Amino acid sequence: MKNQAIDLLKQLISIPSISKEEQKTAELIEEFFANQGVEVNRNGNNVWVKNLHFDNAKPTVLLNSHHDTVKPNAGYSKDPYSPDVVDGKLYGLGSNDAGGALVSLMAAFLHFYDQALDFNLILAATAEEEISGRNGISSILDELGNIDFAIVGEPTEMQMAIAEKGLMVLDCLVEGTAGHAAREEGENAIYKALPVVEWFNNYEFEKVSETLGPIKMSVTQIAAGSQHNVVPDECSFVVDVRSTNAYQNEEILAIISQHVDCEVKARSTRLNPSGISIDHPIVQSGLDLGLSTYGSPTLSDQALLPFPSLKIGPGDSARSHTADEYIYIKEIEEGIDTYIALLNPILNPSLK
Numbered sequence: 001m002k003n004q005a006i007d008l009l010k011q012l013i014s015i016p017s018i019s020k021e022e023q024k025t026a027e028l029i030e031e032f033f034a035n036q037g038v039e040v041n042r043n044g045n046n047v048w049v050k051n052l053h054f055d056n057a058k059p060t061v062l063l064n065s066h067h068d069t070v071k072p073n074a075g076y077s078k079d080p081y082s083p084d085v086v087d088g089k090l091y092g093l094g095s096n097d098a099g100g101a102l103v104s105l106m107a108a109f110l111h112f113y114d115q116a117l118d119f120n121l122i123l124a125a126t127a128e129e130e131i132s133g134r135n136g137i138s139s140i141l142d143e144l145g146n147i148d149f150a151i152v153g154e155p156t157e158m159q160m161a162i163a164e165k166g167l168m169v170l171d172c173l174v175e176g177t178a179g180h181a182a183r184e185e186g187e188n189a190i191y192k193a194l195p196v197v198e199w200f201n202n203y204e205f206e207k208v209s210e211t212l213g214p215i216k217m218s219v220t221q222i223a224a225g226s227q228h229n230v231v232p233d234e235c236s237f238v239v240d241v242r243s244t245n246a247y248q249n250e251e252i253l254a255i256i257s258q259h260v261d262c263e264v265k266a267r268s269t270r271l272n273p274s275g276i277s278i279d280h281p282i283v284q285s286g287l288d289l290g291l292s293t294y295g296s297p298t299l300s301d302q303a304l305l306p307f308p309s310l311k312i313g314p315g316d317s318a319r320s321h322t323a324d325e326y327i328y329i330k331e332i333e334e335g336i337d338t339y340i341a342l343l344n345p346i347l348n349p350s351l352k
Contacts, residue, residue, distance in 0.1 A: 001110065002333050005103040006090070008032055009332070010083035012067060012099050013092030019068040019131045029067065029106075029125045036110060045127035046140045052114045060120040060146060061346065063109055063339075064137060064301060065102035065153030065313065066129030069094040075323030089326040097320035098129075100327040101153030101313030104335035111340050117347040122147070129301050132167075132271055138304045149282060149308040151339070154300050155315030155327075158338050160286045161296035163211035163275035164311055166243035166303050168252065171236065172196070173263040178233040186231035190224045193235040196260050197222070200239055203259065205252070209244035211275065211295035215252065216242040242297065245273040271303040276310050283310060285345050289338065312342075 008028075017025040022045040029047045033040045038049045045068075072080035072093050080093035092099075102125055109123040122144055128136035141147075154161075174193040179186020200217045208214050217239055224235035241256075243249050249269040257264050276283060278293065287293075291312075298317055302309045314335030315327045 001107050005107040009099045009103045013083040019128050022068045022127045025067045043140050048124040051121040054120050058120050059148040062147045062150035063105045063123045065098045066126050070130050091326045096315040096325050096327040100315045100332050105153045107336045108339035119347050137301045147307050152302050152311045153313040155317050160293045161311035162293045163295040164302045166273035167271040168241040168249045169267045170239040171265045174235045176233050179231040181229045189232045189235035207246035209246045212244040243273045245275050274302040276308040
């Protein structure tokens with residue numbers, strides 16, 4: 001099973017699957033499950049399978065990870081699509097984020113596939129995670145049916161991310177009045193924007209998350225002016241807001257709008273913070289295995305799931321989106337074992 005998972009990951013690495021262009025990896029995953037005798041479902045580039053004895057009367061666990069990747073960056077010294085193993089490391093684009101987690105979850109699914117379980121099990125290999133696209137996991141949630149909780153496979157060094165920051169990108173506009181720079185004319189929009197930018201830098205929200213800490217707001221882009229001798233009548237800037245489970249994005253947006261003297265528009269409020277209670281059985285199962293918990297600052301498809309979810313997987317987030325990305329072979333092998341041990345007492349208490 002472990003060798004099969006590693007071989008599959010090598011094949012996935014060798015096929016380009018940049019977000020929105022995952023057709024061929026979706027086909028490979030379809031073919032893989034069909035060869036195992038598992039009935040396969042597909043919508044767009046999202047592929048999912050259900051355990052053999054699926055019963056609508058039972059609660060359901062979702063195992064989810066993605067098969068899309070970012071574009072390879074210019075720093076690669078190796079072929080990003082060549083799955084080379086050197087000193088126990090499997091190199092290649094998507095090996096760490098999140099191919100290792102995906103194939104490990106697939107192996108765990110197959111381990112439980114034909115067992116009599118107290119829970120149903122669905123494995124979904126989804127698209128467009130890297131861009132939080134609308135044709136990814138959110139597009140198939142209705143087809144998956146009722147989900148009680150999920151395990152989201154991302155590189156966490158097999159530690160449990162019980163909370164994850166959300167994301168909201170704001171487009172802000174401060175308006176002034178144009179005039180000639182040589183005369184006392186106009187109202188400079190840049191000067192009007194300075195205290196607003198400073199507010200974003202200094203404001204502290206009242207509620208602070210126990211697991212994720214304070215909300216972080218960063219002004220990341222700014223634009224104003226058309227030429228040197230014209231007082232600018234507009235200054236626009238972009239704010240990156242990393243939300244926590246102390247607030248929903250809509251609440252944060254309302255608070256910001258009350259405090260700043262400018263136009264504020266959110267590109268989207270759909271990427272909310274997420275998490276799961278420390279008392280949830282799947283978290284308790286991980287604690288029994290000696291796994292640690294933490295709050296994750298990085299975004300995943302957890303943000304789009306309207307039910308409790310735990311983020312955990314082999315690999316290291318620090319390697320994601322880096323040149324010469326890799327994952328250790330032993331991390332995948334240990335990941336498979338840990339996923340199975342984590343799920344055992346939930347899916348079939350007699351195995352506890």
